[in-house]
Amino acid sequence: MTGNDGMFTSLEDPGDKEQVTFGDNSKGKVIGLGKIATSNDLSISNVLFVKSLSFNLLSIAQLCDLGLTCEFDKNCAVVRSEKDKSMVFEGFRHGHLYLVGFNDMKTSSTTYLFSKSSLGWLWHRRIAHIGMSQLKKVVKKGMVTGVKDVTFEKDKLCSACQAGKQVASHHPMKTCVSTSKPLQLLHMDLFGPTTYESIGGDKSETPDKFKIFAKRAQREFGLNIVKVRSNNGSEFKNYKVDEWCDEEGIKHEFSVTYTPQPNRVVERKNKTLITLARAMLDDYGTSEDFWAEAINTACHASNHAYLHRLLGKTPYELLIGRKPNISYFRVFGCKCFIYKKKSLDDEPLRDAMKNMTIGDVKPEEMHEDHDQGRGYSPSRSSTSMAPHVDENEQSEKEQGGDDEVPDNQDQGMPHAQVSRDESPPTIAPRRPLPTCVEEALEDPDWIMAMQEELNNFTRNEVWVLEEHPKDKNIISTK
Template sequence: MTDLHAVGGMRKLNNDNYNTWSTCMMSYMQGQDLWEIVNGGEIEQPEAEDANGTLRKWKIKAGKAMYALKTTVEEDFLEHIRDVKTPNEAWEIFAKLFSKKNDTKLQLLESELLSIKQGNMTIKQYFHKVKLLCREISELDPEASIGDTRMKRIIVHGLKPEFRSFVAAVQGWQTQPSLVEFENLLASQEALAKQMGGVSLKNEEEALYASKGKRNFKQRKSGGSNRNQGEESSREWGVYKNHDNNKRFEGKCYNCGKKGHMAKACWSKKKSVESNVVTSNSEEEWDAEAFFAVEEEELALTTTMSDKIDYENDWIVDSGCSNHMTGDKEKLLNMSEYKGSRVVVTANNSKLPIAHVGNTVVSPQNNDTEMPLQNVYHVPGMKKNLLSVAQLTSAGHIVIFGPQDVKVYNNLEIKDEPLMKGRRLESIYVMSAEAAYVDKTRRNETSDLWHMRLSHVSYSKLDVMMKKSMLKGLPKLEVRTDTICAGCQYGKAHQLPYEESKYRANEPLELIHSDVFGPVKQTSIGGMKYMVTFIDDFSRYVWIYFMKEKSETLSKFKEFKKVAKAEVGKKICWLHTDNGGEYTSDEFTNFLQEYQIRRQFTCANTPQQNGIAERKNRHLTKSCRSMLHARNVPGRFWAEAMTTTAYVINRLPQQRLHFLSLFEKLWKMKPRVSYFRVFGSVCYVFVPDHLRSKMDKKAVRCIFVGYDKQRKGWKCCDPTTGKCYVSRNVVFDEASSWWSSDKELLPDSDTLKRDLQSSQVQLKLDETEIC
């Protein structure tokens, strides 16, 4: 972080801020009546003292000025002025060092300005970046200062595509906004776009024009008043309709080729569409390609037309064409001579001149709606009429290509998410594909998926967490609270309420609730049958430990006491338990007395008095069952499921804690859940090069069984071998299960025996962070 000096909060002089520093320093010196000493009429020291003490006063002011100069520069530049005699010498040295015009830096700044794009910047950040570059260029070369008009053109050139239709509308105003007004308008448009949510597709009849069967539009010839009416609507950019229904149709029939009627009224037998692929490469066939109107140095992308089209009257809708263009001069209204520098580049890089620019009116066949077009290029000799998708969208319209037709809408609202999404670069549309190793098999996230990731948390609580953004990485999705989850039905049926104690601890570890869960009929992978829980009354944070026998309860309490004191930094004051023999032994009692830990027991046959521990065990159990049955995971993974459940529950907001999570209540920080995955889902763990040969598989197919507390990685287990891995290089298939039914598909007897007898797991870890 750059140090700030006490002089007005001024940043110290460095390689990049001389102009800012010199301006601030000049203002400071003038305010302190020191500027005349630095760069004014008093730069020379008086030769001798006089009766008014002129020499003494000069030295005092010079000392103040030198102090200000030396304390507002970085140490690297202090050497340049360490031995100077007067403030003026120091000032001149800095001026020579920094104010000299730097042609290389100027070229870099100008290049950056010409290529600047908005990208991920907001409107405010984008405008600030452009203004900063313009100011730096002006400071380096005052003769090349950039005015507001040019700055607006630069800004418009780099704006995101979604602003172009708005900019086109603003450019049509009679009075153009200033640069500040233009920034405020775009910022308002940006804020409005963020507020808009899902939208719905309007009726097809609301399309300004549409063409079915072929991607082209037909030019409707009309004369007299109709032509004038089209000219007027062209100026207003409105929807033009020909109400002269009695006028004879003068165009050519698409079916039989004769003039005087349309294809829908043709009495001849319908013809099949023939292919008309252009095969000639001669100069005369150049207009069979699609064109760009570009600067002479630029190249053009091309497409070919393969349908049989009436090239004389049809308008070909081309997403690769940068501007409307035609070779028929008679189609244009209000025509004027083209004076720009653009040319039309064909597929073979030949360049064709643009002669005129005008307006026209087009209409699809069998449709009464007509659409005025502005700024249409007249390219002499061109045999095709091209309709630019880029120019239509720049005017605020939306173009949709379907399997059999193309439609142009003035207003369109869409509900569903697109299958693919591209972006507009210059005057073409580009579809880019990106892939990340971890997300290769990741499905679209839904509320049901996050319900399972969060240990089958209730949908009502999930809805609140998403709406209020209570967890980092948890997206905002629509949640249906009436959803029925099979895993929840298996694990949470017949939930019984308990009355909660009114007493609450005032600080962490003041009161600990404990209870033993078990024995579990299904032995875990590590041979565990019991689980003991320790709950902090202050935060309700839960620690769990697994045991083979109840007699291990004291050893687990000792382990918990050591860990809790190290992590929380507090001493356990009270221990609240039931009257189980594992808690009432002489050894347990002596240990508590030794460390001055007081204890509370429940009355006989009243487990409700140990309600906090009982409810927590019930909560852990039902969530554990839900996760196991949702993915048909066998019971031998109950310990892993319990560990994962406790890990997740500790990070979920609780209503009794004013929607703070247990983790946040205890550790004073909001937990992150973006790395959460569905327990028991199929996953693929990457095997490092040094652990396999060249022909071995590069990944191991496993199931996800939890999160590691000491290392940043996912815990995955291979059910066929019983080996477990901790790694961050994991690809998840959260939609798939290892087991296809409630019963596990058992491996061979030797593998099963080795699996059940395994009490230790093999851990392999890549130290790279998950998030």
């Protein structure tokens, strides 16, 4: 009997055997009955799978009932067959117990307890290592000929099949919540690489951004981060993060290499946010340079709209304690008209500027200083937060020709917006790439790019210019 279910090659219902009693009168529940492969050629039959059993035990009484004799002395134990007195296996004494190492034992002849590799395994190797169950099925139904008196039974492991057919273990979905409060377990991951750079932020800022977020979240919500889980990327597995986690008493867990399943919560969330951001950018033809803002908006929306699979509540309600209000949400990238305050020295002809909405901000998050401009290349743009905004959420097809300023609605609802040129946000058509140097020299942008590259070579001292010796030839490069 054993308590390790991973040792069984086959496991069946135990029938009427419900429990076993040990020497101290404690009882163990019998879960199954099956076979254990001790090597490539030997297996043990009628082995009980007993719950919570910490050792692998062989019953002396059952060995004797099978027609075997057991001889013990102070150093070893020998099990022989009663018929021909041949040795079946031999054990050694360790303390007050006798142990048997089946993995180190040489293959012996067929006995009552062990079964040798049969002719079925030979046919298994002949027929391209097809599974025993499939071979048993086609032979039993008479679908093939030429195989007689052969039993196909998987009573051991095939080392070749283990090496060639090994598959990853299945990771079942969780059926219960492993945490009792929000932020007890924090999953972390980075999205990338991507073709377009974000307007702000860099991968090297990850440790500092993590510390800022962790401190702010714990203080704002009055909760403690107990564990964080991430992959083995250098942005998470470094001295800065480890030192800060040790100071704060936070346990940092890492997923196994090439095994993202333990961190699949954030892996799946990244995929969801990316697909949402793609749809949002495509809706109004917004420039892909705003992908980071789109993902940020998608994350904000998903926290208000998705339900926890087990708890049936939104992440917002689980963290804040009340149902979210989504009345301030607007279409990402839609046109908006922002009221422009008049100064004493300036009397503009228009009271509103046409801009583009790139996010939603709650009214309670507004403050007096709204100057949050940041540079954007290649077009001249800036982002800011404004309390007086009117949006036109109709698509370009629905809007028709001239734009019309909509009536004031939902006044006071602030939204993040981008100041752009007077034309609506569009994606500029790509110019054909030059096919030769002569064509590139006709384009001022290409000339500037080539000159910048040459300047980089000079700054980095890639080469040193020398005068051409008169008696030497120059070797050209490709």
